[in-house]
Amino acid sequence: MIENRPASLLADAPYGILPKLPFALDWSAIPELIRVATLDLGGVQPITKAMAEAAGGALHDKPSDGEVELFRKRGTNFQMISIVLSCVAAGEVDGVLQVRPFAMSLIPASKREQVTTQTIDLVAKLDVSAWLATGPMYAGYDPFSGAWSLYGNLPGYLDGERKGYLDEIGIVIDQFFLATELAENDEIMTMDLKMPSEQMKARYEKHRRKLFFTPFKQVEARRVWGAETPIELFVIQALAKEKLFPACQMLIMDDGATFPSLYHLWNDVEFRHSEGLVTEADLFFADERIAVFCDGGHHARAKQKAKDTVITEKLAALGIRTVRIPGDEIREDLPNAICRVKEVLAQK
DSSP states (O other): OOOOOOHHHHTSGGGGBOOOSOEEEOGGGSOHHHHHHHHTOSEEESOBHHHHHHTTTOOOSSOOHHHHHHHHHHTOEEEEEEEEEEEEEEEEETTEEEEEEEEEEEEEOEETTEEOOEEHHHHHHOOHHHHHTTOEEEETOBTTTTBOSEEEEHHHHTSSOOBSOGGGEEEEEEEEEEESOOOTTOOBOOOOOOOSSHHHHHHHHHHHHHHHHSOOSSSOOEEEEEOSSHHHHHHHHHHHHTTOOOEEEEEEETTSOEEEOOTTGGGOHHHHTOTTEEEEEEEEETTTTEEEEEEOGGGGSHHHHHHHHHHHHHHHHTTOEEEEEEHHHHHHOHHHHHHHHHHHHHOO
């Protein structure tokens, strides 16, 4: 459960009522780089050179006879992983509610609070597309803590008026089968993510592999992209009511270029010191070149304030304006925080 929701959001009656189907998923909220980073997440993962050779060069979500034989000989087991989106309401188009993702997570299939595994023979028989057509979802899902209350299907859960919050519905958009171990000489094949330098590309890819391809040891949700904290979510929701839709977690380079960040990438000290990297903005308006920071309590410390001032000056030199919103203001006076953002957006 996401706690400490601002009074100004709770005062809006529809905010606390779950939407009825149908609603439309607005993919534009997910940055292109993140979409590319997840594009090949289907079938058996990670994709390796040995798999491609066993399949005769053509890989599909359903493993080929060659792949089945490869993994059968190896005795490889697989975890079924769901790709889960958390969303906010973004208005209606032709009477259909539009929902925009603010977070993406991975959750392993489980039974009796234990992660389950399957053999390659069972994987080859499963029809993921048929299961996805039933609208699987996690209810009561808090993407920040990783907790949820139940697993079910959207049509049944959203049938009739029900109290609750849209941002606590985890929508399963795809599933894949993660190998629990690889051969020592397996070469993982990945897409070129088009990062600005070989150093940054290697560090970004290292973090991506850690997020996507590390087998789960326990039943938990693993965040891979999106808002880092509830206060960022509250700002996103309040801005959405004003038809304002910034991007989440954007890396800003010293030449002014921007790239979406994977979850907790900025906390990686090695990555944070990549050449040319200035900062990671919590929210970013690309067209207006405005970076919004939702600052937790540690930003009130003198040392952190000095660092924040340096970052603001660097961004200003790049033509990027900065809005810093303290967490207390978001929780206690969210409308004022949104007014400050709108004032900067209105400036030319």
